[in-house]
Amino acid sequence: MPEKVLIYSRFPKALMVRIGERYELFDAAGKPPNQNFSTEQLSDIRAMITAGGTPLHADIIDLMPKLGAVVCYGTGYDGVDLAALAKRGIVLGHSPGANAASVADIAMTLMLAATRRLLVADDYVRSGSWAGAKPSPMMRPQAGMPGRRIGVYGMGEIGRKIAARAAAFETEVGYFSRSRHDVPYQYFPTLDALAEWCSVLMIAVRAGSDTHHAVDANILKKLGKDGYVVNIARGSVIDQQALIAALTDQTIAGAGLDVYAKEPHAPDALTALPNVVLSPHLGGHTLESHVAMQDCVMANLEAYFAGRPLPYGVKLG
Amino acid sequence: MPEKVLIYSRFPKALMVRIGERYELFDAAGKPPNQNFSTEQLSDIRAMITAGGTPLHADIIDLMPKLGAVVCYGTGYDGVDLAALAKRGIVLGHSPGANAASVADIAMTLMLAATRRLLVADDYVRSGSWAGAKPSPMMRPQAGMPGRRIGVYGMGEIGRKIAARAAAFETEVGYFSRSRHDVPYQYFPTLDALAEWCSVLMIAVRAGSDTHHAVDANILKKLGKDGYVVNIARGSVIDQQALIAALTDQTIAGAGLDVYAKEPHAPDALTALPNVVLSPHLGGHTLESHVAMQDCVMANLEAYFAGRPLPYGVKLG
Numbered sequence: 160m161p162e163k164v165l166i167y168s169r170f171p172k173a174l175m176v177r178i179g180e181r182y183e184l185f186d187a188a189g190k191p192p193n194q195n196f197s198t199e200q201l202s203d204i205r206a207m208i209t210a211g212g213t214p215l216h217a218d219i220i221d222l223m224p225k226l227g228a229v230v231c232y233g234t235g236y237d238g239v240d241l242a243a244l245a246k247r248g249i250v251l252g253h254s255p256g257a258n259a260a261s262v263a264d265i266a267m268t269l270m271l272a273a274t275r276r277l278l279v280a281d282d283y284v285r286s287g288s289w290a291g292a293k294p295s296p297m298m299r300p301q302a303g304m305p306g307r308r309i310g311v312y313g314m315g316e317i318g319r320k321i322a323a324r325a326a327a328f329e330t331e332v333g334y335f336s337r338s339r340h341d342v343p344y345q346y347f348p349t350l351d352a353l354a355e356w357c358s359v360l361m362i363a364v365r366a367g368s369d370t371h372h373a374v375d376a377n378i379l380k381k382l383g384k385d386g387y388v389v390n391i392a393r394g395s396v397i398d399q400q401a402l403i404a405a406l407t408d409q410t411i412a413g414a415g416l417d418v419y420a421k422e423p424h425a426p427d428a429l430t431a432l433p434n435v436v437l438s439p440h441l442g443g444h445t446l447e448s449h450v451a452m453q454d455c456v457m458a459n460l461e462a463y464f465a466g467r468p469l470p471y472g473v474k475l476g
Numbered sequence: 477m478p479e480k481v482l483i484y485s486r487f488p489k490a491l492m493v494r495i496g497e498r499y500e501l502f503d504a505a506g507k508p509p510n511q512n513f514s515t516e517q518l519s520d521i522r523a524m525i526t527a528g529g530t531p532l533h534a535d536i537i538d539l540m541p542k543l544g545a546v547v548c549y550g551t552g553y554d555g556v557d558l559a560a561l562a563k564r565g566i567v568l569g570h571s572p573g574a575n576a577a578s579v580a581d582i583a584m585t586l587m588l589a590a591t592r593r594l595l596v597a598d599d600y601v602r603s604g605s606w607a608g609a610k611p612s613p614m615m616r617p618q619a620g621m622p623g624r625r626i627g628v629y630g631m632g633e634i635g636r637k638i639a640a641r642a643a644a645f646e647t648e649v650g651y652f653s654r655s656r657h658d659v660p661y662q663y664f665p666t667l668d669a670l671a672e673w674c675s676v677l678m679i680a681v682r683a684g685s686d687t688h689h690a691v692d693a694n695i696l697k698k699l700g701k702d703g704y705v706v707n708i709a710r711g712s713v714i715d716q717q718a719l720i721a722a723l724t725d726q727t728i729a730g731a732g733l734d735v736y737a738k739e740p741h742a743p744d745a746l747t748a749l750p751n752v753v754l755s756p757h758l759g760g761h762t763l764e765s766h767v768a769m770q771d772c773v774m775a776n777l778e779a780y781f782a783g784r785p786l787p788y789g790v791k792l793g
Contacts, residue, residue: 169609260622260646267645268592271585275762278598280755285747289740289756292486303762305577327644328584329577423606430602437601438594445592445620 168210211235217243228463237366251473254455256316258443263320265442266391269415272436305329310357313364314340354381366393376401389415391442403428485527528552534560545780554683562792569786571772573633575760580637582759583708586732589753622646627674630681631657671698683710693718706732708759720745
């Protein structure tokens with residue numbers, strides 16, 4: 160009999176095929192599991208798979224008395240109530256670094272598209288404005304990459320990959336993180352100092368209570384009217400209302416966003432802006448990063464059911 | 477009395493301010509100069525500035541009997557009738573490398589945007605499809621950068637900068653050019669072999685009769701259904717009809733184009749496609765590359781009027 164695993168978040172079925180070959184999956188599809196499954200069914204569940212950003216509190220966890228492992232698909236686990244897990248002795252797994260290159264690539268894509276105004280450019284061609292030689296203030300030359308100061312907030316695996324890619328564009332790279340790392344980039348002791356220095360702020364920090372709204376009106380003002388912000392981490396790191404205000408009144412020049420305060424919703428005030436590039440949280444969404452994330456999920460589940468420590472575990476408390 | 481210089485192509489006035497402070501400019505604004513200027517006025521012109529891709533033949537050149545220098549704004553000079561210049565002993569100048577970083581950056585922007593389907597993604601967010609969880613075949617995960625084979629066609633300054641940037645994305649880089657260069661990338665002896673090997677073909681070769689339609693239906697077929705082509709060189713290097721056919725019937729996966737067969741026109745068959753990213757020949761269009769190109773133009777004009785060889789000259793014949 161295969162072990163029973165609950166799928167808590169809504170995932171495309173294609174992502175779960177490999178896992179479904181090994182385990183009996185109970186797909187809650189983003190709803191409270193007791194809507195689709197009986198108390199008896201839930202009492203057999205010993206492990207669950209979730210998206211790290213999805214809120215997961217004691218009320219859900221306690222529907223499954225035998226639950227012993229929560230495995231996040233991806234690197235983040237900011238939605239998971241760690242105290243509730245610790246209280247019940249439930250272990251937590253994730254997929255550290257599995258999607259780092261894919262996410263770093265989206266950060267670069269958003270930065271280049273925002274600073275070179277790619278969406279406006281594409282529309283300028285498709286609409287016939289180029290052929291008609293229509294003047295377009297948005298198409299005026301902008302500063303390019305060489306010599307630009309790229310500030311990376313967070314120097315984990317994703318931050319390092321962003322920094323390495325940005326450096327290849329002949330930029331200067333600086334960073335802020337809680338501690339100094341052994342990397343060839345200028346360290347700034349505060350986010351304020353980094354924002355004052357850089358012209359593009361790349362947010363690659365782990366979400367949590369200590370980074371909630373860390374990028375606020377004050378930081379955006381320090382970026383300045385030629386400044387850009389790119390967020391591929393979590394929506395919670397930016398004060399989204401302050402960002403919309405800064406973009407609207409051109410306190411900053413533009414933004415590239417893969418994450419939002421309340422996904423999958425991007426407010427109208429944001430989607431109406433021409434100086435933003437928006438993607439639907441697809442940073443980790445490449446074929447090879449899905450394979451790598453699935454590898455981590457499978458390895459975590461296998462270890463858990465065999466009574467071994469998780470190979471990709473998160474230390475709780 | 478300042479020297480008289482004809483501006484042949486249509487350039488935004490802002491680009492010519494610095495040059496206008498030093499020389500008396502006669503702006504033909506893209507029309508035959510004898511439409512706006514008298515025979516007498518044209519007889520005083522000793523130098524002209526043009527865009528290298530704009531056709532410039534003996535009929536125009538011979539309107540200016542004292543013309544001694546043609547200076548291209550940018551690196552290309554494929555529109556200039558070199559034989560007509562040589563016949564009259566007119567020297568040719570350009571701006572080699574001045575826009576290389578800016579053009580290489582657009583190549584990367586187009587590659588990343590095409591392979592990660594950025595335009596579709598942005599529209600998916602803005603249209604509300606993401607919030608409505610609408611299925612979208614175009615949003616399925618694609619192969620990312622790590623391990624991708626990037627083929628660079630042409631290994632001049634722009635090709636080298638594209639290769640260095642692409643390598644930072646953990647890709648494999650190969651190239652084809654007339655001769656092998658001292659670069660750390662795999663050399664392919666033919667364009668066929670490069671296209672067979674790579675999944676993204678980056679066109680960075682100088683336009684000319686030897687590269688006209690070098691990327692044809694055969695090369696596109698070798699790229700294959702997961703292949704992409706990015707062109708930041710000149711429209712003439714690709715057989716545009718063959719490209720449109722290959723994109724339409726999905727012989728290749730997509731394309732990123734900054735240049736077209738007949739600029740500023742992009743055919744409807746191209747602008748209707750969802751699997752292309754289009755920009756209006758803005759590769760060299762950054763603040764610092766304009767300054768660098770203007771530096772070259774000024775240095776070339778100054779040398780010419782002082783009777784010295786052009787510092788940024790092209791050898792004719």
